[in-house]
Amino acid sequence: MNPSVKALFEDYRRLFRDGIWDNNVVMAQMLALCPLLAVTGTATNGLGMGLATTFVMVASGLLVSMFRTIITPEVRIPVFILLIASLVTLVDLVMNAYLYEMHKALGLFIPLIVTNCAILGRAESFASRQPVHRAMVDGLAMGVGFTVILVVLGAVREIPGSGTLFADAHLLLGERFAWMELTLIPEYRGFLLMILPPGAFLALGFILAGKRVLDARLAARTAPAADPATSP
Numbered sequence: 001m002n003p004s005v006k007a008l009f010e011d012y013r014r015l016f017r018d019g020i021w022d023n024n025v026v027m028a029q030m031l032a033l034c035p036l037l038a039v040t041g042t043a044t045n046g047l048g049m050g051l052a053t054t055f056v057m058v059a060s061g062l063l064v065s066m067f068r069t070i071i072t073p074e075v076r077i078p079v080f081i082l083l084i085a086s087l088v089t090l091v092d093l094v095m096n097a098y099l100y101e102m103h104k105a106l107g108l109f110i111p112l113i114v115t116n117c118a119i120l121g122r123a124e125s126f127a128s129r130q131p132v133h134r135a136m137v138d139g140l141a142m143g144v145g146f147t148v149i150l151v152v153l154g155a156v157r158e159i160p161g162s163g164t165l166f167a168d169a170h171l172l173l174g175e176r177f178a179w180m181e182l183t184l185i186p187e188y189r190g191f192l193l194m195i196l197p198p199g200a201f202l203a204l205g206f207i208l209a210g211k212r213v214l215d216a217r218l219a220a221r222t223a224p225a226a227d228p229a230t231s232p
Helices: 003-022 033-039 043-066 073-098 100-109 111-115 117-125 132-162 169-173 175-180 197-222
Strands: none
Touching: 003 132, 033 043, 033 100, 033 111, 033 132, 033 197, 043 073, 043 100, 043 111, 043 117, 043 132, 043 169, 073 100, 073 111, 073 117, 100 111, 100 169, 117 132, 132 197, 169 175
């Protein structure tokens, strides 16, 4: 493999590992908890919010990186917010026009993507200092990492809460994806706690604890074995 291509591949791999696991928006940075806890009553809602946020993160990274040399430091934050707000408005209008039922289910939390600290944070700390291709890949990685947590949390809540998985997926992805809508527990009355906000906090706590355990085990495996000659 060409050395430059290999170096680029390794760079992108590090960015994706950072966004999906090491520096995940939720599990590491503890950002965007408001939409995370509010819209994840089902995995489908989580997927819809995640895809919308990912688009905004990629597009904002692109625009901020493109204009980073002409945006003066004194006005950078208002300009970043204006760019992000414009993208969120575009997403809101498109979803309202073509995905009305999903738009209605997500409600106010689509416009509130503007206030997602993760998007503004990456624009300020990364995209404004990096070339376009790295800014876009970082936005994609962070968005995918956020989407994965949204879907996982939505599934963890939806299965015990209503006995289904990806309910109403056709509203988001179209009729051809109706096969994703699974009824795992027929004639199930549901466990209301998991659908309510306390269930979201409990599920998120278990997910965060699971990540800490996995990180500790991975660190123990990669740590160099102790030298018997130097051990007490």
